[in-house]
Amino acid sequence: MTQEYSVMRNNINMLGHFLGETISEAQGSDMLDLIENIRILSRNSRAGNDKARQELLAILSTISTANIIPVVRAFSQFLNLTNVAEQYQTISRHHYDEVSSTRSIASLFKRLKAQNVSKDQVIKTIENLLIELVLTAHPTEVTRRSLVHKQVEINKCLSKLEHDDLTDGERNSIERRLLQLIAQAWYTNEIRTVRPTPFDEAKWGFAVIENSLWTAVPEFLRKLNDNAKTYLGYEIPVNLMPVRFSSWMGGDRDGNPFVTAEVTRNVLYLARWKAANLFLGDIQALVDELSIAQCTPEFRAKYGNHVEPYREVMKGLRTKLNNTLAYYNDLLAGRMPHYTEEDIITRDEQLWQPLNDSYHSLLACNMKIIANGLLLDSLRRVRCFGVTLSRLDIRQESTLHTDAIAEITRYIGLGDYASWTEDDKQAFLIRELSSRRPLLPQNWIPSAKTKEILDTCKIIAQQPEGVISCYIISMARTASDVLGVHLLLKEAGVPYHLPVVPLFETLDDLDACEDVMTQLFNVGWYRGVINNKQMVMIGYSDSAKDAGMMAASWAQYRAQESLVNLCDKLGIELTLFHGRGGTIGRGGAPAHAALLSQPPRSLKNGLRVTEQGEMIRFKLGLPDVAIETLDLYASAILEANLLPPPEPKAQWREIMDQLSQSSCEMYRNVVRGNKDFVPYFRSATPEQELAKLPLGSRPAKRNPNGGVESLRAIPWIFAWMQNRLMLPAWLGAGAALRQSIERGKQEVIEEMCHHWPFFNTRIGMLEMVFSKTDIWLSEHYDQRLVKKELWHLGQSLREQLQADIHTVLELSGKGHQLMSDLPWIAESIALRNVYTDPLNLLQVELLSRLRQDPEQSNPDLEQALMITITGIAAGMRNTG
Incomplete structure (x- = not known):
């Protein structure tokens, strides 16, 4: 390990040592000895020592209720401290990351100069640059705000310790402060006792702006300006603002009854x-x-x-x-x-x-x-x-608007709008949008749901233009979904044109989005009000949950491509809004690689993307980290526009169509087609128990009585991540690749790997997911928690996983070692596994004990289970 990473290892060891001192003082030396014994057994078990593994299982399966909480807290806290040290490493003065440095703005400007890209073209692209990050309160942030604050303070101490000229007194003082912070974290409950309100979530988002982004944005612009001056002889105008922030916190009411107009x-x-x-x-x-x-x-x-x-x-x-x-x-x-x-x-x-x-x-x-x-x-x-401070997005689900308009049409004697054909709906909406008289009767008292929709529109009407950035319609399927919201906004008295943004989420909706937008653009009234500007949101989470990773990512690519072409043809300025999550199963990927794998021309009007939950903290939570993140985003957008990725060849498209179709069939055959799948999923993962974890203000399900289809994409991914099978992020993808290779397509697939960023990024993401899976642990969940007659399902999924890992390694030419080209990430995952494994094993034990008597409440066991969930999330580095 190089010098810079040895500094990080020293930091992790030092923080671990201080945690040990805290535990010894708080719980006694016997408890520390037990924790250390579990750690050593876990390390030896990971190294392949079967005797250590059996001993580890024996200790954890007979652990007393009194000892469980301190043990799970110790391993969970250590993983949090490891994350702090790793996050700090990216901005450490000892740190030099060759990969990051080649992705920086400075490196890009050097390459543009070497390739003789005209200065005027680069300057024009900088002047059109827009990075709009939309902070969302999806329930993926499992770390409480009070603990986040302590982790920021720990970062500051690590920074001070880097100075070589510290006196012994100064060093002792900083280390004493570190010990105090770790002790404070130990005595702070990791689990929120009450679910946060939407107002609390907004406070959390504003705290990120106050503590990090307020400092980071002007510093990033100074850095961008310095680089532009050095390489282009150009200074950024004072009024140019390539960075903007919007928020869903307090505005996203999709499936969240707690977000009201008030x-x-x-x-x-x-x-x-x-x-x-x-x-x-x-x-x-x-x-x-x-x-x-x-x-x-x-x-x-x-x-x-x-x-x-x-x-x-x-x-x-x-x-x-x-x-x-x-x-x-x-x-x-x-x-x-x-x-x-x-x-x-x-x-x-x-x-x-x-x-x-x-x-x-x-x-x-x-x-x-x-x-x-x-x-x-x-x-x-x-x-x-x-x-x-930031602009606010409003989001609501399409059927609620339909129901509200239907309630109005029924009341005024026009019939039931919801049952009309799409043509009839559009004709009615266009007539009412063009009319000067109000539609809403004066003395009418709407139902509570419809009143809430109308009250939200009235709040929008009270805001000056620009305060509300847009109104997003989730599960948008038709042109009338968009026109209907415009009518509701008109009736509320919104005096300006507010962008109404359809969010296309499922596979079918992504495939149909070009037709829907064509219909909209053919409406004269609509073309008249949008001023040739249109925003469309692409949903990553629900499309992946609906069709699997491979089919969803190709549908997202094709949807973007078709929308770009349509808007180019009509002279409409298109902004694509990417609803990405942190995990692979929800569109997650390293930002730079993800942006460069977008279709050509899709970023020419800038980037608008959601930043969710704990990803906000990892990427934007410290000023120096936020500066690096903004630099990476800016560099990738400029590169995508100035050195665009290649258009995929016809042969590549053909193969992607085949991979998409076969991977979707395989994924749906398991998730929807196997009658045993839902009971297996519910017992092999902590999905049902997750609902109890007070993560975010939003309920885990859209419909509390529904099955997997009603489960939100976040808990769906979260549950599979806990048992280390990571199913949604790979199911169908590797098997479809294998099928294609067996049909003689290996040479073309290898060409796609080497020459098409979109495809290369998909393969890289699969490799990352595979490196976080664990077959033995997944099998252990089955054996302890699943009925014997369902074991065959888990067994077949693990066999498929092993075959898929083999396929991806064969394609990437890496022999037997996942992530061999990114050794530090592989090393980081290995380091965490030693601490995550005991949490997984204890989670199984706790689930087993709690499920034996589900009617009997046991607060200690429930709290310990919640801590294992947050600890594993910290170990995996991305939750939902």
Whole structure:
């Protein structure tokens, strides 16, 4: 292992040692000895020592209830500390990652120069660059906010320890602080005692902006500007903002009855309060800094003749921001505000204009060095975050809009809209959208569900344009789904055009999306209002759950390609919105590789992508990590537009069509076609117990009485990840590849591996998934938890898994070693397995004990089970 990774190993060992000290003090040396014995047995079991494995099983199957919680907590905490050390490693001063460095903006600019790509073309592409990250509160973040804060503090300590010139006293002081933080984490309950509300989730999202992104965005732009200056002789304009944030927290009501119109309104208030608070910090610092007397005559004429003109302007802003805080404090507390909207800041321009005038006055007075400090950072924050901190997306499921309109048509005597044909629906909607009279009767009292839909539209109508970024329709299937939402927004009095975004999620919907959008674009009223701009969302989670990874990813590719071609033909600016999750089964992949595997031209209007749950923390949770993430995104988008991937050959498409069809059949034959599958799934995984884990505000099922089809994609993936079979991420894919190879297509498939980024990324992702599976552990779950008559199903799935691993290794030419080209990832997984294995074994033990008497509540066993779930999630590094 190289020097840089030995530093990381030392950090992991040091954190583990401090955890051991904490456990010894908290639980006694006997408990620490038990934990250490389990760890050593687990390590030897992993190394193939069968005697150690049997001894490990014997200890864990007879462990007392009193000892279970400290043991599961110890292994879970260690995995969290390993994650902290690994995350820190990416930004450590000792760290040099050749792979990351070749993906950076600086490296891309060098390559563009070497390939003689014209400077003008590069500059134009930079000026069109847009990275819009949409922070979502899907229940994948299993780490509590209070523990996240301690982990950030641990990172800071690791940073301080890197300095070579520390005195013994300084080093001891930092190590003492580390020990305190680890002790605080030990004495903090890992499991939330109550499920978070949507308002809590929004607070979590705003905390990420405050603690990380507020610092990271201006720093990233400074880095981008420095590279553009070095390689292109070009400086980024002050008002250019290639980074934007939106949020689903408090706006995503799809299947979440707890997100109401009132919640949305309060989250919007909170966002404005938080933005005012953050800008107040900036403005106070500028009051302290800008004591300069010299300014332009124009500045003095506009803002008055003051001895310290800039300071005077900043003080005026400070007063207004303090008023703004008081105003939204009152609204959040349900009080009548003391101030009016005249006294506060409600629009970006109110901050932007005085700051921008100050900036240009300083430049004109030859004080560029001062202008380009905090003042420039503040200007960029106004452009990126604005006075609303982030923009809010609204999302709702299509049938609820249909039901609401049907309720209206029934009441006014037009019949049942829901039962009309698509043509009749469209004709009605276009007529009403073009009409100047209202549709809603005045004294009508709608049902609670319809009232909630209408109230949400009224909240949107109360917001200035731009505060709500778009209205997303999940499970969109028809043109009337989109037109129906436009009608509801019109009836609520929304005075501007709000983008309404169809989300195509299932295999059938992805295949039909071009037809649906063609129908929409053929509607004269619709073309008239969209101003030749359209956003479409591609769903990764539900399509993979519906059809398996291989079929879903090809359907997503084809859908994007057909939409790009359609919009190009009609002169419509298309933005594709990627609903990706963290795991492979939900569209996850390293960001750079995933973006470069998109169809050509699909990123020309920028990237809009969801960042979910714990992936927000891993990729954006620390300022330095967030800067790297934004750099990777920017580099990949620019590369995809300037050095686009190849169009797939006809032969490649043909093979992908075959792989898609056969993998989908194999996947559905197991998941839908085998009568034993659902009972097997329910007993071989902790799926039923997952519902008890208070992860997010949203219920685990759309329909509490439904089967697997009603289960959300997140718990579906989460459950299979727990028992280490990772089924949704590979089922059907490897077998379809094998079938194709046996039909004589190996040479073409190998060509696809080497020359087509889309296909290469799929194979790489399969390899990553396989490296996290574990056949022995999966079999252990079956033997302890599944009825004997269902064992054959697990056995056949594991045999398929082994055959698929062999196929992928053969294709990638790596012999017998998964991830051999990324040795550190392989090493990292091996390191974690030593700590994750005991958690898996204890989870089986706990499930067995709890299921023996399901009527009997045992809070200690239930808590221990929840900790194993969060610990395994930490060990696997991506939950849902």
